[in-house]
Amino acid sequence: MRFRPGPATIGIASLLCLLIGLLYLALQIRTIFSDQLKQEYAELVLEAAARAESARELVGVWQQMRADDAAAAPGYRHARAELARRIAALAALVNASPSTAPRIPPAMLTADASLADTDALLRDVSAYWRAQRDADSADVRVRVTRVARTLIALAALLFCMLITALGMYARRHRQLAGQSGEFEHASLHDSMTGLPNxxxxxxxxxxxxxxxxxxxxxxxxxxxxxxxxxxxxxxxxxxxxxxxxxxxxxxxxxxxxxxxxxxxxxxxxxxxxxxxxxxxxxxxxxxxxxxxxxxxxxxxxxxxxxxxxxxxxxxxxxxxxxxxxxxxxxxxxxxxxxxxxxxxxxxxxxxxxxxxxx
CATH class of the missing domain: 3.30.70.270 (Reverse transcriptase/Diguanylate cyclase domain)
Known part of the structure; x- marks a missing residue:
């Protein structure tokens, strides 16, 4: 026997597809918002890293000046202290990240931390969070494309459901009209001879x-x-x-x-x-x-x-x-x-x- 789905079966299947599509759409939108928050967090980390790099450059300038003039020592110490504050602010963002990310060790938060280690730290932090930002941005683009395709599919499904419902309504209307005509004919004619009554x-x-x-x-x-x-x-x-x-x-x-x-x-x-x-x-x-x-x-x-x-x-x-x-x-x-x-x-x-x- 060949399976011939009826209107009720088609309607239930279409409704289930619509519900699944809406659930998938909701999950994709939620993920998009999450990725956008991750992008914004990565931008904050990169901004903090950029400020720390500016402070590191200033330390380098004062370091050269101190080598030529002993009077530049106070400026150098102030620049190192400012660098330490920038690194501390950067560490507060990185270490508080909800995602799994390399943490900044406490030894890097002191004013006498090695400048070579600081340079390596800033390079690593900038590279990691820039990659994270780009990955999240690409993921958002992919998910936006999926959302657009899902919306198109759901719109097509709704259109098909509407056309099917209109077709079922028209067929039912014709059936009722035919039955109404049959009832009217039966009420005006003799059932045995077929003559009018x-x-x-x-x-x-x-x-x-x-x-x-x-x-x-x-x-x-x-x-x-x-x-x-x-x-x-x-x-x-x-x-x-x-x-x-x-x-x-x-x-x-x-x-x-x-x-x-x-x-x-x-x-x-x-x-x-x-x-x-x-x-x-x-x-x-x-x-x-x-x-x-x-x-x-x-x-x-x-x-x-x-x-x-x-x-x-x-x-x-x-x-x-x-x-x-x-x-x-x-x-x-x-x-x-x-x-x-x-x-x-x-x-x-x-x-x-x-x-x-x-």
Whole structure:
């Protein structure tokens, strides 16, 4: 099995990389500050060493003068004392260094210390601390480069995480939009036949009735209410599976036999309704009713049932019904009028029923 990391795994891994990068960045910055302090300390030592070297040079001058003039002896002694103070100040810095560094021995802090030893000491101290300063400076440059690279990597990681999050959000949004569309479709359609349900029928009826009309016939609307006569006996005699197959076949035939602009809906059980958005005459509605009845008879014959027929009630707006909200109820009343007249036929609201034409 191939491992396919999911969004959560990618997010956790990215977060861990980000935390590790931030920790590494913090350690590098801390080291940079430490190296800078070391550089500053080395500069202080080198400055003290430079002052001591100046005092040593002054001692050399007084030493030559004393060789030529005995009156220069006090100046020489003062210069030696000043050199001793400079060496003591230098020793205080060197010996107090927090890092491991060569210490200045106490014998070098006296006024009568050997000038040759003092010269060697100053050379060694200057060379060591200059090397330390240069090494710390180079280390700071290296670590600054690492910090810059780490910042670039973290910025790239954050950018990738942002792009990934946006992609996940967009995909989730599409999924939710798809699910929302599926839920909306399920709430407006019958799950078994796939036809629109009563809610969809009423919404489409209202939209068609309230739509502005450009001529007198554009707003003519009709509803045909269909009830299957004898369908209950199909379930009792052949089983509900056969009954469901019968309803699905009838629904398919209804869709095929009607115009694309007309809406056929399953109201519930064995009852259907057809919304005709525009028609020219009642004879056109009668023709639609006969086609619906022919569908039921055809499916009945094809499945070998032998007794299922259809009763259809028709109501139109605004000719016979002045309120479109009463169309479905009026068509239902007309359908029951057909049933009372012997079934297997159609009737307009307010008119006697008509038997099916064979």
């Amino acid at each position: 009563r809610r969809k029928l009423l919404a489409t009826l209202e939209a068609a009735a309230t739509k502005p009309a450009s001529d007198s016939t554009a707003r003519q609307i009709a509803v045909l209410y269909v009830d299957l006569d004898g369908f209950k006996q199909v379930n009792d005699s052949f089983g509900h599976r056969t009954g469901d197959d019968f309803l699905i076949a009838v629904a398919t035939c209804f869709r095929v036999s009607l115009r694309k602009a007309d809406l056929v809906a399953r109201i519930g059980g064995d009852e259907f309704a057809v919304l005709v958005g525009a028609f020219s005459s009642e004879s056109e509605l009668a023709d639609i009713a006969q086609r619906l009845m022919a569908c039921v008879s055809h499916v009945d014959e094809q499945m070998g049932i032998g007794f299922v027929r259809a009763s259809i009630g028709i109501a139109s707006f605004p000719d016979r019904i002045d309120d479109y909200r009463r169309l479905v109820a009026a068509a239902d009343d007309a359908m029951y009028q057909v049933k009372r007249s012997g079934k297997d036929g159609y009737a307009f609201f307010g008119q006697p029923g008509r038997a099916a034409q064979v």
